[in-house]
Amino acid sequence: MVRLSFNIILMLLLLAGCNAAPEKPTEKEDISILMASQPKKVLKGERVTIRVYDFNGLEGLLNREDDKTYVVNFWATWCKPCIEELPSFEKLNAKYNQENVTVVLVSLDFPSRAEELLIPFVENRNLKSHVLLLDDPKMNTWIPKVDKEWSGAIPATVIFNRDKRGFYEKSFTFNELEKELLGFIN
Secondary structure, eight states: OHHHHHHHHHHHHHHHHHTSOOOOOOGGGGHHHHSSSOOSEEEEOSSOEEEEEOHHHHHHHHTOOSSOEEEEEEEOTTOHHHHHHHHHHHHHHHHHTTTTEEEEEEEOSOGGGIIIIIHHHHHHHTOOSEEEEEOOSOHHHHHHHHOTTOOSOSSEEEEEOSSOEEEEOSOOOHHHHHHHHHHHHO
16 A cells, blocks of 8 residues: 555656746846847857847846846956956856846957857856857947946956946956955845
């Protein structure tokens, strides 16, 4: 009798699992929803997809006023301080991605070399944060729209939510980055 009950319970659990609601798409898959427009181009590697936006497309993300806190880092594969701080953003993404925090890595790499350099870089480092490529040569127009004080140097980071905004033209260690983020989510 115990054996039969166990088998029935196991079968019911399996059936219940099959009828469960499908998992909600991961935040990683939803980055295009955060943008104001469709990408100019989509680059595909073996394991990653990188959407290419002009600043008009990116601007919608930088001005979101929802319940999330955004950490947006401007970087490039040719920028040594940017590369050195990337693990801090990845660690922040892993630690806070379930706490309404979205980390976006905006590459300023040369679009003509993205398939050759950026995609292999992202794949080899197995980056889990959202990565997109900004392709807009009118930097004198869009840099002050990110922050009036930005000289254009990278790395640069914007952390914001609907109540607060901070701009940082500097490199971060994980502890420094986490401390800044906690000022937004606490």
